[in-house]
Amino acid sequence: MSYKKLNMIPTMYINLKKSIGLMLLACIALSSCKKIFDLPDEKDYLSSRINYNNKTFDPILGRNNIMGGFNGDNSTQPIKFEIINARFGDGRPVTDLFQVRPTYVWTKAYTGLEKSIEEIEAKRKLEDHPLFEVRQSGEFILWAAATNDLITPRAADTTNFPQNTRYFDLRVTNSGGSAIIRDLSVRPFRERPYEPSDDFNIYSGGPAPHPKSPNNPNSRNYIRPFLNNVIGAQSDQPLRSNDDYKEVVVYIRPVPGGSGNSIRFKFLDKDSVAINPNLFNETRWDRIVHGFNMEKTNEYVQYTVAYPIPLVEVVTNYAPGGNRDHAEFSYSRKGFGGGRTVATFGIDFAIYKKGDWEVVFHFLKENPKFEDE
Structure with missing residues (x-):
C-alpha cells in the first residue's frame, strides 16, 4: 500500500x-x-373518504355470507370497526341480528383429502358468535346459524318497506381519529337449503312458478341437470332439460328417519321406478361427493357426509369450482360401428342445512338408452 x-x-x-x-x-x-x-406525536392517517362500495346487503339466511368491500382510501392500519345504532326504518332497535349462537369455525385448513368424518370434525369447532358481526378486515359476516326462526326474512310479497329494513351505522377508528359511516342496511332472504334452487320461491318459500308462466299458480319450475349424449330409449334422440323441454329434472329433498349426516343419489324412470345405479357403469363413485361408508343398493347410492356440502368454498376433487359439489354420472354402450359411446349427466349443487338429503334425477318423458346399437 x-x-x-x-x-x-x-x-x-x-x-x-x-x-x-x-x-x-x-x-x-x-x-x-x-x-x-x-410538538405533538405523529398520528395515523384516517381518510375522510372511507366508505363501502355497496351499503346494502342482501344475505341468504342459513349459510355463511361474507359481505362488504371496505374502501379505506389509504388510511393507516390497524383499523377498528364497531357496529352502532342498529335500528329498523321506523326507529325500533334491532336486536335479532346480534343474538349469540354457536357456529362452526375452522381451526385447521380443510383440503378435501380427509379420510373420515372424525378427521373433518377435528378441524373445526363450535364457537359462540353474534349472528351478524363485522370482521377486522371491515367485511361483515352473517353466520349460517342465522335461520328463519331467529331472523325474520324479507316479506313474501317481495316488498321492502323501510320499517322492515334493518339499518346500522359503523364507527371506524384508528389512532388518527374516528369517523362514522351511516345508513348501511341488511335485507335478508329466507333460507334456501340448497342450490341450485330454481324450484324454490325465494320470497315465500313455496314452489317456484315456471319462468314462462310466472302468473300461473299451477305451473312449476324444476332444477335442471346437465346432459351430454344421453339418448332417449324410444326417440333415439338426445334428452333435453331447459325452459321448453323438461325431459329430465332434479329434486333435492330431505329423507326422513336418517342419522342427520347422509346423502343419497337416486334415479327414476318415466314410471317413477328406481333405475339400478349399476347401469351407470362408467361413474367414478368415489368422486361424487366427499363422503364415506358408501352404500350401493339396486335403488340408490348413499354416503355418510359432513355438512354443509361443500364444507368450504375451496377447490377440491369434489368441487372443482370451489363453491359447488360436482356430481357427474356416466355410462357407456356400443354405438354404430362397434365403438363405445359415453353419456354423462349430473349437477353442480350445494346443501347448506345439516340432515339427510337425496338428489333425485327423474327421467320424466322417456328412459335413457342403455342398450347397444
Whole structure:
C-alpha cells in the first residue's frame, strides 16, 4: 500500500467521527425542539373518504355470507370497526341480528383429502358468535346459524318497506381519529337449503312458478341437470332439460328417519321406478361427493357426509369450482360401428342445512338408452 493511501486513513476516521457527531447533535436538537415547542406525536392517517362500495346487503339466511368491500382510501392500519345504532326504518332497535349462537369455525385448513368424518370434525369447532358481526378486515359476516326462526326474512310479497329494513351505522377508528359511516342496511332472504334452487320461491318459500308462466299458480319450475349424449330409449334422440323441454329434472329433498349426516343419489324412470345405479357403469363413485361408508343398493347410492356440502368454498376433487359439489354420472354402450359411446349427466349443487338429503334425477318423458346399437 502506498504512503499516500496510508496517510488517508486517519483523515477518513476523523471525517466519520465528525459525521456521527453531527447526526447525534441533530437528534438532540430535534428532541429539544420537540420539548421546547411541545410538538405533538405523529398520528395515523384516517381518510375522510372511507366508505363501502355497496351499503346494502342482501344475505341468504342459513349459510355463511361474507359481505362488504371496505374502501379505506389509504388510511393507516390497524383499523377498528364497531357496529352502532342498529335500528329498523321506523326507529325500533334491532336486536335479532346480534343474538349469540354457536357456529362452526375452522381451526385447521380443510383440503378435501380427509379420510373420515372424525378427521373433518377435528378441524373445526363450535364457537359462540353474534349472528351478524363485522370482521377486522371491515367485511361483515352473517353466520349460517342465522335461520328463519331467529331472523325474520324479507316479506313474501317481495316488498321492502323501510320499517322492515334493518339499518346500522359503523364507527371506524384508528389512532388518527374516528369517523362514522351511516345508513348501511341488511335485507335478508329466507333460507334456501340448497342450490341450485330454481324450484324454490325465494320470497315465500313455496314452489317456484315456471319462468314462462310466472302468473300461473299451477305451473312449476324444476332444477335442471346437465346432459351430454344421453339418448332417449324410444326417440333415439338426445334428452333435453331447459325452459321448453323438461325431459329430465332434479329434486333435492330431505329423507326422513336418517342419522342427520347422509346423502343419497337416486334415479327414476318415466314410471317413477328406481333405475339400478349399476347401469351407470362408467361413474367414478368415489368422486361424487366427499363422503364415506358408501352404500350401493339396486335403488340408490348413499354416503355418510359432513355438512354443509361443500364444507368450504375451496377447490377440491369434489368441487372443482370451489363453491359447488360436482356430481357427474356416466355410462357407456356400443354405438354404430362397434365403438363405445359415453353419456354423462349430473349437477353442480350445494346443501347448506345439516340432515339427510337425496338428489333425485327423474327421467320424466322417456328412459335413457342403455342398450347397444
